[in-house]
Amino acid sequence: MPLSPATVARLTDLLRQGATDRAAARELGIDRSTVGRHRARLGIERAPKPPATTRSTLTVEEKCRTFLRPVEAGHMEWGGRRTKSSSTPVFTHHERTYTARTVAFRIAKGRAPEGYVTAECDHEGCVAPEHMEDEPGRTRVRAALAIITGQETERPECARGHRTAEQRRYLPDGSPYCGACQSATKAAQRAREKAQAGR
Ligand SMILES: [Zn+2]
Ligand SMILES: [Zn+2]
Numbered sequence: 001m002p003l004s005p006a007t008v009a010r011l012t013d014l015l016r017q018g019a020t021d022r023a024a025a026r027e028l029g030i031d032r033s034t035v036g037r038h039r040a041r042l043g044i045e046r047a048p049k050p051p052a053t054t055r056s057t058l059t060v061e062e063k064c065r066t067f068l069r070p071v072e073a074g075h076m077e078w079g080g081r082r083t084k085s086s087s088t089p090v091f092t093h094h095e096r097t098y099t100a101r102t103v104a105f106r107i108a109k110g111r112a113p114e115g116y117v118t119a120e121c122d123h124e125g126c127v128a129p130e131h132m133e134d135e136p137g138r139t140r141v142r143a144a145l146a147i148i149t150g151q152e153t154e155r156p157e158c159a160r161g162h163r164t165a166e167q168r169r170y171l172p173d174g175s176p177y178c179g180a181c182q183s184a185t186k187a188a189q190r191a192r193e194k195a196q197a198g199r
Contacts (some may be wrong), residue, residue, distance in 0.1 A: 003030065008038070014038055020047045054096060063093045064103040068127060073132065075123035082109075089127055105132040142170030149174045 003011070007028055008174035014024045021039065025032045028042055039046070057065060067080035067089075074177035078089035078100055101117040108129035115135030119126040120142075146152040151174050156164050169179040 001168060003034070003038075010036065011038055012042060013017070013042045017048075018047045022049075033111060045099070058093075060098060060103055061107050062095045064100060064107065065089060067091055068104070068129075069098065070128075073123070074128055075121060075126045076128040077125060078127045089125075100127050101132055104129040108132060120166070139169055142174055143168075145174035146170055146176055151175050 007030065011024055011028055011030075014027060015035075015038070019025050019027070019036045021032045024035045026036075058066070062148065067078055068076045069079045070076050080089060080091045080100065083091055090097050091100060091103075092098070100115070101119065104127050105113045105117045107131075113132075115133030116174060117132050117134050118138055119128070119131045120133040120138055121128070121131040124133075142154065153164075153176065157180055158167065160178070160181055162178050162180040164178075166181040167178050169182070170175055
């Protein structure tokens with residue numbers, strides 16, 4: 001059955017735009033051999049096969065930046081998706097999921113973080129690369145706050161004998177606590193929960 005002039009015109013357009021035989025056939029509801037014959041008559045070369053997956057040419061850091069939305073005073077908000085469970089800002093790059101704050105940290109510092117990353121500024125949910133701190137950075141920032149607010153103590157050890165120099169951590173308001181004690185408490189809590197769940 002000959003193609004209608006409108007179909008021929010549309011097919012010609014599609015082939016000139018680089019459509020594959022398969023795509024053109026699907027679009028117009030005609031067979032691929034008809035498309036092939038038409039292509040030969042027009043002298044248009046076969047379209048190259050599309051890549052298996054459309055992979056972003058951006059680096060992980062560049063992709064992360066596309067979701068950063070500057071707000072006031074250098075803070076940035078997340079324009080991408082979040083995890084359902086904890087609302088953590090995340091994005092996908094080459095089929096892998098990344099935490100926005102971890103990549104934002106790398107953008108600013110040029111290295112991977114130690115431990116988890118938090119925003120050490122007063123803007124709720126900030127993801128500005130310059131405001132991200134990892135464990136050592138966070139401890140430094142909060143230790144300075146502890147001194148300013150008079151919460152820093154001179155004790156070399158905690159009540160259970162962990163050395164302050166290595167184990168001291170701080171809450172966002174600068175209150176000091178022992179990191180080793182907190183880890184032990186958390187581990188004990190997890191063990192209790194596991195024991196309860198197993199019952
Ligand atoms: Zn901020
Ligand atoms: Zn301790």
